[in-house]
Amino acid sequence: xxxxxxxxxxxxxxxxxxxxxxxxxxxxxxxxxxxxxxxxxxxxxxxxxxxxxxxxxxxxxxxxxxxxxxxxxxxxxxxxxxxxxxxxxxxxxxxxxxxxxxxxxxxxxxxxxxxxxxxxxxxxxxxxxxxxxxxxxxxxxxxxxxxxxxxxxxxxxxxxxxxxxxxxxxxxxxxxxxxxxxxxxxxxxxxxxxxxxxxxxxxxxxxxxxxxxxxxxxxxxxxxxxxxxxxxxxxxxxxxxxxxxxxxxxxxxxxxxxxxxxxxx
Amino acid sequence: xxxxxxxxxxxxxxxxxxxxxxxxxxxxxxxxxxxxxxxxxxxxxxxxxxxxxxxxxxxxxxxxxxxxxxxxxxxxxxxxxxxxxxxxxxxxxxxxxxxxxxxxxxxxxxxxxxxxxxxxxxxxxxxxxxxxxxxxxxxxxxxxxxxxxxxxx
Ligand code: SF4
Ligand code: SF4
Ligand code: FES
Numbered sequence: 001x002x003x004x005x006x007x008x009x010x011x012x013x014x015x016x017x018x019x020x021x022x023x024x025x026x027x028x029x030x031x032x033x034x035x036x037x038x039x040x041x042x043x044x045x046x047x048x049x050x051x052x053x054x055x056x057x058x059x060x061x062x063x064x065x066x067x068x069x070x071x072x073x074x075x076x077x078x079x080x081x082x083x084x085x086x087x088x089x090x091x092x093x094x095x096x097x098x099x100x101x102x103x104x105x106x107x108x109x110x111x112x113x114x115x116x117x118x119x120x121x122x123x124x125x126x127x128x129x130x131x132x133x134x135x136x137x138x139x140x141x142x143x144x145x146x147x148x149x150x151x152x153x154x155x156x157x158x159x160x161x162x163x164x165x166x167x168x169x170x171x172x173x174x175x176x177x178x179x180x181x182x183x184x185x186x187x188x189x190x191x192x193x194x195x196x197x198x199x200x201x202x203x204x205x206x207x208x209x210x211x212x213x214x215x216x217x218x219x220x221x222x223x224x225x226x227x228x229x230x231x232x233x234x235x236x237x238x239x240x241x242x243x244x245x246x247x248x249x250x251x252x253x254x255x256x257x258x259x260x261x262x263x264x265x
Numbered sequence: 266x267x268x269x270x271x272x273x274x275x276x277x278x279x280x281x282x283x284x285x286x287x288x289x290x291x292x293x294x295x296x297x298x299x300x301x302x303x304x305x306x307x308x309x310x311x312x313x314x315x316x317x318x319x320x321x322x323x324x325x326x327x328x329x330x331x332x333x334x335x336x337x338x339x340x341x342x343x344x345x346x347x348x349x350x351x352x353x354x355x356x357x358x359x360x361x362x363x364x365x366x367x368x369x370x371x372x373x374x375x376x377x378x379x380x381x382x383x384x385x386x387x388x389x390x391x392x393x394x395x396x397x398x399x400x401x402x403x404x405x406x407x408x409x410x411x412x413x414x415x416x417x418x
Contacts, residue, residue, distance in 0.1 A: 140362070145361060145364055145366050146401070147364075148361075148362065148363065148364035149363065149364020149365065149401055151364070152363045152364055153364070153405075178317065181317075184317055184321060193324060194405075195320070195324075195363050195365075195402075196320050196321065198363070199316075199320045199359060199360075199363065200317060200320070202359055202363075203316045203317075203320075203355075203356070203359060206355055228359075228362065228363070231358075231359075231362050232355075232362075235355060235358040235359075236355070239351075239354055239355065239358075240351070253351050254348075254351060254352060254355065257312075257343075257344040257345070257347050257348055258344070258347065259347060
């Protein structure tokens with residue numbers, strides 16, 4: 001960690017980055033923090049804890065406030081994938097990022113069920129093995145369509161429409177959210193229109209979800225949201241060989257009018 | 266709702282203005298016989314049919330959704346139907362995964378001169394939905410089966 005702090009400090013002092021976004025521990029509490037040269041002492045609190053934050057989401061806000069500037073950011077595997085998606089969607093504006101890579105511990109990887117618990121460049125930590133528990137997905141895929149409906153309806157019925165899943169998602173960035181469209185999701189009713197509410201979210205995640213699992217970790221009703229999005233990731237890969245978060249110059253087949261996948265003639 | 270026999274499906278048809286709607290017109294104008302289950306909604310291009318419209322149709326009780334557009338290469342907005350062709354299979358997968366048979370959604374291309382084809386597509390799709398029975402979302406309010414329909418079931 002000392003090594004990483006030094007690196008960040010140097011980048012700040014040399015003016016390579018205007019500011020730095022990372023996670024800090026303050027008397028045991030973990031939170032995201034943004035600092036510039038002016039409060040460099042903050043850097044002492046930098047940490048790579050078990051807990052996570054949607055740093056990509058915070059980064060897009062900071063980028064909007066700092067056009068044209070270089071922003072340093074601490075990235076784990078999931079953060080890097082999120083930044084790739086945000087870049088594709090022009091959500092970082094004219095700001096650029098300088099990434100400081102942190103590899104997650106095997107424990108964190110296991111807890112997150114993370115398919116790639118490390119970024120492409122590692123400045124701190126060591127590569128842990130990928131984790132891929134997909135028991136529920138397999139079970140659901142093998143169920144009859146009737147049983148699947150019963151399963152999901154019971155799950156969706158637990159939804160209290162807190163919007164936590166959307167708010168935490170690093171790649172949910174729209175200014176106007178379809179989940180708040182009164183024609184699709186009438187107001188004042190809980191659970192929200194089923195299955196419309198979750199269908200919309202899943203459709204929007206199909207070409208964007210980077211499989212970080214924050215939504216599911218956030219959901220107070222324990223709805224296995226990630227399993228739906230994982231299914232959609234699989235579909236996008238099978239139909240179009242498209243994987244969100246893979247490369248910034250990939251184009252989503254659902255975002256362009258170009259030919260792709262199997263066109264039905 | 267009583268038993269399945271005599272069940273007449275409600276199908277929402279999204280028809281593109283330039284080809285399929287004209288094709289439907291032709292089918293009607295030339296007095297072709299075809300199933301009367303499709304409630305047509307005219308859209309400017311099949312590519313404008315959002316997955317939201319489709320799921321909303323199911324939510325409101327449609328037993329099936331039919332999307333028709335110009336043949337590939339003939340879309341009046343050049344590549345609008347490329348979007349349709351890519352999007353519909355994804356929507357089908359999602360429907361299937363949350364428990365609505367993907368067979369309840371159908372995409373086909375019908376040109377302005379294909380009145381005959383329009384009649385056939387509609388009739389065949391209506392038969393398919395008839396055999397699938399009423400949509401499982403029918404009579405549900407926010408995931409729960411309505412008490413009345415439970416009582417009459
Ligand atoms: S796993 Fe959930 S929070 Fe993470 S990118 Fe996918 S939808 Fe968003
Ligand atoms: S976090 Fe869970 S309860 Fe909250 S809106 Fe999302 S699915 Fe519903
Ligand atoms: S105009 Fe008919 S499909 Fe685009």
